Amino acid sequence: MSRKPAGHIAPYTHPAAGWDALKQVAINLVREKVAGGNYKTLLKQNQPDGFDCPGCAWPDREHASTFEFCENGVKAVAAEATSKRVTPAFFAAHTVTELLRQSDHELEQHGRLTDPMVYDAASDKYIPIAWDRAFALVARHLRALPDPNQATFYTSGRTGNEAAFLFQLFVRMLGTNNFPDCSNMCHEPTSRGLPGTVGTGKGTVTLDDFEQADTLLIFGQNPATNHPRMMNELRDCARRGATIVSINPLRERGLERFTSPAHALEMLTGASTSIGTLFVQPKLAGDFALIKAVAKRLVERDDAALAAGQDSLLDREFIARHTSGYEAFEQDLRAESWDLLLTESGVPRAQIEQLTEIFIKGSNIISTWGMGLTQHKGAVKTIQMLSNLMMMRGQIGRPGAGLCPVRGHSNVQGDRTMGIEEKPTPAFLDRLKKVFDFEPPRAHGYDTVDSIQAMLDGRIKVFFALGGNFAMATPDTPLTFEALRACDLTVQVSTKLNRSHLVIGKEALILPTLGRTEIDLQNGVAQGVTVEDSMSMVHLSYGMNKPASPNLLSETAIVAQLAHATLGSAKVDWLACAADYASIREMIEQVFDDFHDFNARVAHPGGFHLRVASREREWRTPSGRAQFAPHAVDTDTPLHRARAQHGERLMTLMTMRSHDQYNTTIYALDDRYRGVYGLRRVVFIHRDDLAMLGLRNGQHVDLVSVWDDDVVRRAERFLLVEYDIPRGCLGAYFPETNGLVPLHSKADIAGTPTSKSIPVLLEPCAA
Known part of the structure; x- marks a missing residue:
């Protein structure tokens, strides 16, 4: 099949996957300039002697089946195995202001980060910094806070169990439960x-x-x-x-x-x-x-x-x-x-x-x-x-x-199991107290939306992100940018350049880390990390590729060294943890009964299954039974109120991924199953709504969010694409439309941004 020209809209009539998927694999390997020796990595993905896919959390059959092709897995591996590099010389050639003008897709294409960098406000550039000086800088900011709750600690779902466990332990020893994470925005x-x-x-x-x-x-x-x-x-x-x-x-x-x-x-x-x-x-x-x-x-x-x-x-x-x-x-x-x-x-x-x-x-x-x-x-x-x-x-x-x-990211469920949770249970905190001899903070911390508001209010001064792209994953993009820029220090632990490195506090650090596919040597011994998939299977994974730079540290080592620099090692020998990840797993099994014999069980190909009580009809509810929960249909929501105000012209927008995208990572500009090629600023709409609104297929429009405040939220110049979608509904890609989601438009109880039900109006594009 010949490739459609850029900017083309055409119905996709083939079955999903097939030869088109294989063709895209080849395109990704060429685009990322993956070295020939790294092609073998693809065949070791999700294999007993290989590594867990760094992409989604869908499980494998015993982690030992024959090669199971996955186009998105190939994209994720190719992105890590790319030969392209973002070195100190790259940063010397570009100011932060210049890089901010680039698209998210362009930023992704620069390649792997190689060295720790610190922002220099005088030149508006990142400059190199030694690892020990970087840790000392963060530790100095954290120790200077009058209240540890003035720092917040974000976690990506790609973070392995070992790093996540150390991270939550370090932060709770510091004295806060501020743990915004990607779960807050999805499940x-x-x-x-x-x-x-x-x-x-x-x-x-x-x-x-x-x-x-x-x-x-x-x-x-x-x-x-x-x-x-x-x-x-x-x-x-x-x-x-x-x-x-x-x-x-x-x-x-x-x-x-x-x-x-x-x-x-x-x-x-x-x-x-x-x-x-x-x-x-x-x-x-x-x-x-x-x-x-x-x-x-x-x-x-x-x-x-x-x-x-x-x-x-x-x-x-x-x-x-x-x-x-x-x-x-x-x-x-x-x-x-x-x-x-x-x-x-x-x-x-x-x-x-x-x-x-x-x-x-x-x-x-x-x-x-x-x-x-x-x-x-x-x-x-x-x-x-x-x-x-x-x-x-x-x-x-x-x-x-x-x-x-x-679930989405490969270990988003495992991170929650390890204690990345702003509302920890008393039982969990009691176990931490018993095992590690300290008094954990008991007050609930900030989730993602709360953290953004706290930054805006000046209640948070330090933002630390263990992976992810916080600036673009979150709602109300201009407000999120303002929140991050209000911080005294922002820190990003990352494998590749993204916009969160450019939306920064008064001081900022980039701490480059190993990817899942890379060999993690500690004192000459290869270390494995574990993840928990969507079905509660825990696997052990070893990288295979040579690290992108000799100056990278693993997430586990970064957390351990930061904890040592901030708290010292009187209660926990953080540096010993970084030297041997098996010792972290021994700590995990002391805290969580379901992880008994952790090292022995996870060494088995396929790992082990964490018991889910309700699977065996054991109901861990207050009544000891599964609980029916009656709920009324809510007819007084922001959507209902907006529709009452604007009538049938009010549309409901859902944000979604394109096919060449994983969360905020934009691999390419196509969405072939929906017939979109070389474009991202598109909005899918029913043909009858086009007629009702007096618009036409192929016309450009602006999307304007409707909310009960005085903030104007507008996403400009989107191409209307007639599509099979219910009347009154629209679809468009994130992160381009995240700015339309009001910060406090969120799920009751859960606090998740309402990115699938945004009331908007369409206006003809002024440009």
């Missing part, structure tokens, strides 16, 4: 919602359950782009006859047809597998009403079955033995208005009934979800409503069935 509603219903913030299934499932409900997720290895599981399920339902505002190509690069016959014959059985397209923020509608219809169908003398359609034995609160929940369903559910979901009654029949027919049902469910004001109650629905038919805690939140 926090899962972490806050599930404990209230099933007693855990994690999923209840493993990959083995997919082999037994006959029905899969996929909510708010685009696995072909965001978790490509998941597609092979869906392919296998579809080929043995499982029913797969995609519930998403966009009808994504990857959930229609898929050609697996891991199966030679499909590739050679041009065959493909049909994935989706039914596509349900709720309007944005309509998932809660849709799920509640299915639950209400299930009660009605159960009434009819019982009246006809048939067996109940509910799992009444499960409900009686394992749950609490069903009667109140059922009463709430019966009282709910069908008209309200249909209006709020945006899904026709006939399709709701079709989905309900699929749910009734399914014997073993798995519900998966991504950020399409979590980045809304009502996200927590949506997750709980999905739990309610699954519990009605006993679809939790048995083989082939359960809840499956699919």
